[in-house]
Amino acid sequence: MAAVDLTALCFAEAVPFAVTNGNSQNAPGGTFHVDRPGDRWGFQFVSRPYRVEPEGAEFQALFDDAEKHGGLFRVHQPGFDPGAPGTPVVASTTSAGKLVPLTGLNPNYPIRRRQFVSFVVGGQRFLDRVMEEVVAGADGTAMLRLKNLLRVTLPAGTLAELADPKIEGSVTFSSPSSWQVNRLTTFAFTVTEDR
Structure with a gap:
């Protein structure tokens, strides 16, 4: 279940x-x-x-x-408005380390340091925190640096929940x-x- x-x-x-x-x-x-x-x-x-x-x-x-x-x-992140990030997903399969490439962000979307993000892999959520501020490029891409080493492989297309992490x-x-x-x-x- x-x-x-x-x-x-x-x-x-x-x-x-x-x-x-x-x-x-x-x-x-x-x-x-x-x-x-x-x-x-x-x-x-x-x-x-x-x-x-x-x-x-x-x-x-x-x-x-x-x-x-x-x-x-x-x-919930009291006092923090995540805005409208778009529909961010993992840009390419990532299996190790702390860097995760994203695509599908709204252009120039600011991802804040200490903002939580959850990734949905095989129907299960994996939560982490962003460790440095980054602004999405005009093409909607950004490279996240996470607090923890990845625990599972993030296939390309994995949903990244920035607006409503769980x-x-x-x-x-x-x-x-x-x-x-x-x-x-x-x-x-x-x-x-x-x-």
Whole structure:
């Protein structure tokens, strides 16, 4: 079964965190980080309050499935307007490294440093963050430098979600959702990419 779509859930709080596969090495003069494929993202989320009935009960039913099959959530970037990037896709098959060529962008579209992007490969989302600002050329192309090494091969034509990035992964509740006297409930949970 595919990840459960919970993109309609609105958040009061979202805390991104890196899940690293690399390690630190000691060297004369200091310590340095060794990049290894497999670094990925997680988020700690707290939803906005929902009425227990009907919205809270509907979301709880979806979460029951998401705990077994994983969940799909929007990555909101408060205060940031991604604008209209066009329909960006990976320009050529990219299997390693941190550089990803894009095409299909609107001419002169500015991709911001620290902007999240998700790539859809075989129906699964892979989230990452852009590490340097770049402006698309007049031909709608740009080269992204990502924070993490690629975890999967990105075939040419892979969708790059810049305007509405999403995270997909395992769902773990931080605490059970309570049914408050005012008939409201919230959901506090963590989503961690599986691969």
